[in-house]
Amino acid sequence: MANRVETHLTDELLLELQKERYVTIATVDFETGGPNVNAISWVYAVDEQHVRFAVDNRSRIIDNVSENKHVTITVIANGTTYSISGTAQVKVDKMEDIPLKLALVEIEVNAVRDVMFYGSKITQNVEYDKTYDKAAAEKLDRQVMDAMKRA
Template sequence: MSEFVSQLSDSLYAVFQSETFVLLNTVDQESGGPTSSAISWVYAVDHSTLRLALDHRSRLVDNIKANPRVTVTVFGQDTIYAINGSATVTQDPLAEVPFKMCCFDVHIDAVRNALFYGAQLVAAPEYAKIYDKRAADKLDSQVFAAMKKA
């Protein structure tokens, strides 16, 4: 079993100060089973809190409202981290964005190294936005600005 700490290290905090993507794991409200979805509207408010924004059309919003326990999986430097915590609604709907979104704060309980023993992450996965780059940049700016004000 891996050891854990209850807040983000300085280097992991820095990862969440610029755009990154994570896997958000929730409990499905209908099946009761685990779910995992990739999201990119996430940043660290401080070393103990992650803030994320979700489109209301996503099942994740209802999943979290029904069961606030979440795990955020992030690809860090050399390893993969599982960040466990409880999510609370910060702002619903999120102000100053062009469609209905919900903003959550994840209060961190534990940060664990989730990579199997004896392995090291050689390179973090990368993604590319395949729709209108200008529109994507504008929307990202709006959402992150609104999240920081929430």
């Protein structure tokens, strides 16, 4: 996909974004107008045009999206790095049946780019561990992913 700009998620990227994974999201800071980057893991691609994510509803991400809807998600998958840009809106202020106060945000995808530098590929995927109670983390992850799918 190098040097091409797609207007939607490819089939392989859609599959990668239908499970919990590490991504970064860049928003425009509502106070400074500069970039603001956060790491998130509750992300779900509904279809080739829509990606949802859940974050604490007090997160700066929510304030930023409320002021400027332009966002970019960076995903490392399939041996490369993708930049997925679009416009975001808060779909749900507080998700139901979740023990945390999470907001659901939906991005309408308008550009997907392979941004890996020339002549290289990712040889190992990003992995992370939850540092709190493993059973509680798995339960919460299931609840959030199920809620994002249902919304």
